[in-house]
Amino acid sequence: MRIVVDGNEEDFKRGSTVLALLRGRGEPTTHIVVELNGVFVHPEEYENTELKPGDRVEVVYPAFGG
Amino acid sequence: MSHHSGPDGGSRLGSADQFDRYARQTRLPEIRIEGQKRLSASSILIVGCGALGSNLANTLVRAGVGFLRIVDRDVLELNNLQRQVLFDESDVAAGLPKAEAAVQKLSRINAEATIDGVVADVTHRNIESLMEDVALVLDGTDNFETRYLVNDACVKNGIPWIYGGVIGTTGVTMNVLPGAGPCLRCIFPDSPPSGSVPTCGTAGIRNTAPAVLASIQATEALKLLCGAEPSATMLFVDLWSQSFRQVSVSRDADCVTCAKRSFDYLNAEETAWTTTLCGRNAVQITPARESELDLEYLTNSLQTLGEARCNGSVLRFSVENVEMLLFADGRALINGTDDEKLARSVYAKYVGS
Numbered sequence: 001m002r003i004v005v006d007g008n009e010e011d012f013k014r015g016s017t018v019l020a021l022l023r024g025r026g027e028p029t030t031h032i033v034v035e036l037n038g039v040f041v042h043p044e045e046y047e048n049t050e051l052k053p054g055d056r057v058e059v060v061y062p063a064f065g066g
Numbered sequence: 067m068s069h070h071s072g073p074d075g076g077s078r079l080g081s082a083d084q085f086d087r088y089a090r091q092t093r094l095p096e097i098r099i100e101g102q103k104r105l106s107a108s109s110i111l112i113v114g115c116g117a118l119g120s121n122l123a124n125t126l127v128r129a130g131v132g133f134l135r136i137v138d139r140d141v142l143e144l145n146n147l148q149r150q151v152l153f154d155e156s157d158v159a160a161g162l163p164k165a166e167a168a169v170q171k172l173s174r175i176n177a178e179a180t181i182d183g184v185v186a187d188v189t190h191r192n193i194e195s196l197m198e199d200v201a202l203v204l205d206g207t208d209n210f211e212t213r214y215l216v217n218d219a220c221v222k223n224g225i226p227w228i229y230g231g232v233i234g235t236t237g238v239t240m241n242v243l244p245g246a247g248p249c250l251r252c253i254f255p256d257s258p259p260s261g262s263v264p265t266c267g268t269a270g271i272r273n274t275a276p277a278v279l280a281s282i283q284a285t286e287a288l289k290l291l292c293g294a295e296p297s298a299t300m301l302f303v304d305l306w307s308q309s310f311r312q313v314s315v316s317r318d319a320d321c322v323t324c325a326k327r328s329f330d331y332l333n334a335e336e337t338a339w340t341t342t343l344c345g346r347n348a349v350q351i352t353p354a355r356e357s358e359l360d361l362e363y364l365t366n367s368l369q370t371l372g373e374a375r376c377n378g379s380v381l382r383f384s385v386e387n388v389e390m391l392l393f394a395d396g397r398a399l400i401n402g403t404d405d406e407k408l409a410r411s412v413y414a415k416y417v418g419s
Contacts (some may be wrong), residue, residue: 031254033313040315041163043255060302060313062254063233065271066118066208 001053013050019046021057033060067379067394069166069183071173087176087254089132101292102130106178109133110289111200113188113216115164116140117271118230119206120152121280126204126287127172133180134172135177138164138195138206139187139350141380141391141399149273150299152231163379164395185379187352187397188212190334193219203227204283210257211331211341217242217250220334221324226290230283235306237279239297240315241286252318253300274305349409357396357416364392368416388412 005021008009012021018041020035022029034041035058041049084269085092085102092102108131112119115138121226123136142150142158150164157167169183186192188207193215203220205211213229220227221244229250230239242249282301289296299312322328341350361381366373374387383394388402390412398417400409 009175028351030256033253033302033315035313038314040313042174042252042316042318045316050316061236062238062300063231063235063236063275064208064213064232065233065269066116066206066276 001052003051003054004056006058009031014053017047018049018051018057021051022046022059027059028061031064032060034058035057035060067163067185069169069179069185070170070181073178074181084190085130087178091129096294097288097292100268104292105130105288106132108202109200110135110202110204110287110291111197112136112204112206113196113212114138114154114206114208115168116146116148116206116208117149117276118232118274118280119204120164121205121276122204122284122287123168124151124175125281126282127176127179128180129284130176131179131287131291133182133200135182135184135196136165136206137184137186137188138166138168139185139397139399140164142167144307149271149276151277161377161380161382166379174248185393185407186395187350188215189352190215190332191356193332194223197223197225200225202287204287205230206280210254213250214257215331218323218329220244221249222327222329222332226296228283228286228290230279232275233269233271235275235304237275237282237285237303237305238300239279239283240300241290241298243296247298248315248317249321251323251326252321255318255322275303278305280304345379345400346401347404348399349403349406349412351400351409351413352397353396355396357394359392359394359396361392361394364417371416383416385416386412390416392417396407 001012002009018034023036037056088102088243091097092099110131112122115136127134141163142153144158152171163185165183165185169181172181197219203216203225209228216227224244227242286296300315302311319325343350361376365374365376365381368383372383374383382392388400391399398413403409
C-alpha cells in the first residue's frame, strides 16, 4: 500500500504499524513525536496503530540540549 | 550556595514612575499596567543557566518579573560565550559559577528585581525547596534526568512549567499545565539510553536557536504570569529552514506521572552518584549527603599536592592530568576524563568519601 511519510510517498506492506514503519526506516522509536493524519500518536500506541492506504505519517525529532 | 541581589528602593536611574522602564511594554493590550503589576509580583524558577537559561533570565528580568531564582551546577567556560548571553570574558576569567555571575549581571540590568542565584545540582533532595513560593518553572536544562525530575515535582505540586530544548539550529517547547494538558512523560514516557541523544557538546548549536526558543518560552511565561491563555501545542522550530510546526499533543490516560501520580524521579533513593557529562569529557560527583566544606582550608591543604586555588565559590585543583572543581556542598566536577571510576578515585583521594 502507498502511504506518505514526511511528505514522500512510500510503499509499505498492508497491516504495517507505526512501530514497524519506524523500525523499517532505521528511525529511533523513542524520544520522537509522531503524527498520523495530523493527530499525535502516543508512544505506547506505535505498535497497535495500523497504517491504511493513503495515511500521512510525520516524524519530528525534538531537541534536548539547552 | 545562594547568591542574592534585591531591590534597593527603586531604580538607580531615578525614575519617578515605578513603571517608566516598562513604558513600551505597558502599551500592549495584553500587558497594560495591570499585567505589569502582576509581573512585578511574580516569582519564577529557571532551572539551568546555559544557553536557554541565560536568555530566559535576561528577557524575563528585563520584562519586570519581580523574583527570579536561577539554579545551575556549572562554572563558566570560554566556549559558553558564543550563546550564553548573560556572561562575558571577565566572568570567564574570574572562574565564576554561572548562577553567581548571573546574579551580578541581572542586578545591573534591573535593580528592582530580586535575584536568587543557587550554585547547585538540581536533585530529588532539593528540587521542591527550590520551587518553594514560585508560580512558574522554566526549563533551561540540557539533560533528561533533570527534566523528568522537574516534571515530577511540578506535576506533584501543581506548578506549571515550560519545557524547552535546543540543538543545532532546531528547538522545541511545550507548556506543561498540570491537570489541564499533557506532562513531559505523556510524550516521552521513558528515559533514553545514555549517549543515545545528541547534546550541544556532541552535535553543536548555533547561538540563534536558544535565542529564538527562549524568546518563545519567555512569551509563554509572560502569558501565564499575566493571566492570558497559554499555547496548548508542542512547537518545533528549525531556523535553518525557517519552519515552525505545531503538534497538538494530548495527555496519556495511563501516564505514570500525571495519571498514576508515581513520581519515580522525585522519590529516588538517597545514594551518591557519578554522572558523566556528555560531550564535556567531565564527570560530576554528587555525594550522598550535602556537606559544608571549608574551601579555603582545603585549598591550603591541597596546595602541597598540586596546583590549587579558590575564588570563594569554587576550589580548582589540578592533579593527575585532571582538574577538579569542588563546591562547598561537596559536589565536584572532574574535568579531563569520562572515566567514572577514575573520577571517584580522585575525589576519594583528595576530598574523602
